[in-house]
Amino acid sequence: MPDSAVKTDAEPVVKVRNLVKRFEDRVVLDGVNLDVYPGEMLVVMGGSGCGKSTLLRNMIGSILPDEGSIDVFGRDLTELTDDELDAVRKRFGVLFQSGALFNSMTVGENVALPLREHTRLDANTIEIMVKIKLELVGLRQAENLMPAQISGGMKKRAGLARAISLDPEILFYDEPSAGLDPVTSAEIDQLMMDLARKLGVASVVVTHEMDSAFRIADRMAMLDKGVMLKIGTRAQFDAIRSGQPTGDEQTDLIRQFLRGDSEGPITKRRLSTSFEVDILKAAEGR
Numbered sequence: 358m359p360d361s362a363v364k365t366d367a368e369p370v371v372k373v374r375n376l377v378k379r380f381e382d383r384v385v386l387d388g389v390n391l392d393v394y395p396g397e398m399l400v401v402m403g404g405s406g407c408g409k410s411t412l413l414r415n416m417i418g419s420i421l422p423d424e425g426s427i428d429v430f431g432r433d434l435t436e437l438t439d440d441e442l443d444a445v446r447k448r449f450g451v452l453f454q455s456g457a458l459f460n461s462m463t464v465g466e467n468v469a470l471p472l473r474e475h476t477r478l479d480a481n482t483i484e485i486m487v488k489i490k491l492e493l494v495g496l497r498q499a500e501n502l503m504p505a506q507i508s509g510g511m512k513k514r515a516g517l518a519r520a521i522s523l524d525p526e527i528l529f530y531d532e533p534s535a536g537l538d539p540v541t542s543a544e545i546d547q548l549m550m551d552l553a554r555k556l557g558v559a560s561v562v563v564t565h566e567m568d569s570a571f572r573i574a575d576r577m578a579m580l581d582k583g584v585m586l587k588i589g590t591r592a593q594f595d596a597i598r599s600g601q602p603t604g605d606e607q608t609d610l611i612r613q614f615l616r617g618d619s620e621g622p623i624t625k626r627r628l629s630t631s632f633e634v635d636i637l638k639a640a641e642g643r
Contacts, residue, residue: 367395370430370527370559371416377424378411378583385411386422387583393527398553398560400570403580404614404623409563410531412580416561417451417529418442430526447475449527450520454535457516458504464515465491465500471522490518493555494548510541514548521552528552530562534569546572567615571595579611587611 371393378386427434491497494514534542578588598615613621
């Protein structure tokens with residue numbers, strides 16, 4: 358989908374406002390704002406430990422923020438009861454980093470599980486639905502195989518078939534390319550784009566794989582140390598990636614990350630505190 362196809366004048370299906378999340382005394386997300394629009398592919402990126410997976414976990418309601426709000430389909434997740442939250446969750450699907458399949462179940466049984474738990478469909482209808490979902494991800498031939506009998510890429514596809522089993526309106530992806538070879542990664546990217554087009558779902562993809570990000574994104578969002586540095590179209594980020602250093606630290610930090618350069622604001626920041634100072638702080642118990 359081209360950048361211009363994102364309908365940013367539409368009502369967002371997800372609205373994150375002033376989100377703060379702490380773990381003990383460490384601030385992991387610091388005042389994050391983000392919108393997700395119908396039908397778009399939004400990539401959330403950043404280095405390891407930047408808070409992107411924590412943001413995803415807040416957006417799906419597995420953890421709740423310390424401050425701020427997360428509206429999904431017009432409902433603030435922080436104000437919902439457990440039953441109300443479960444009802445909202447039925448309207449989105451999640452592909453976890455490992456696929457998160459149940460090893461004691463076949464691929465088909467994994468895909469059938471949400472249908473058995475959350476619908477009143479009879480067994481024959483569920484069997485048909487499972488075959489349809491597996492066909493959508495190119496995995497119908499693996500229906501009766503166990504997770505241990507399929508490859509990492511196939512596990513991702515099976516996890517995706519399960520994620521779309523209830524016909525979600527939003528799909529959340531946590532590092533979908535992690536641990537995959539380049540060809541399999543490109544195949545998963547193409548599958549995600551195909552599903553977005555066929556199903557018309559909004560997609561939120563958390564990744565630090567830049568080849569994947571620029572292949573699939575309509576819009577991109579960059580996190581750094583829990584702060585949202587920039588949200589823009591793929592073309593806007595590509596202009597930063599292909600441009601020259603600007604002298605603006607924030608822009609140059611984004612550029613270094615997008616390009617994977619060994620020198621720049623990120624590496625300078627890592628070297629800003631000396632080894633001797635760290636040792637002294639540790640010795641003093643600080």
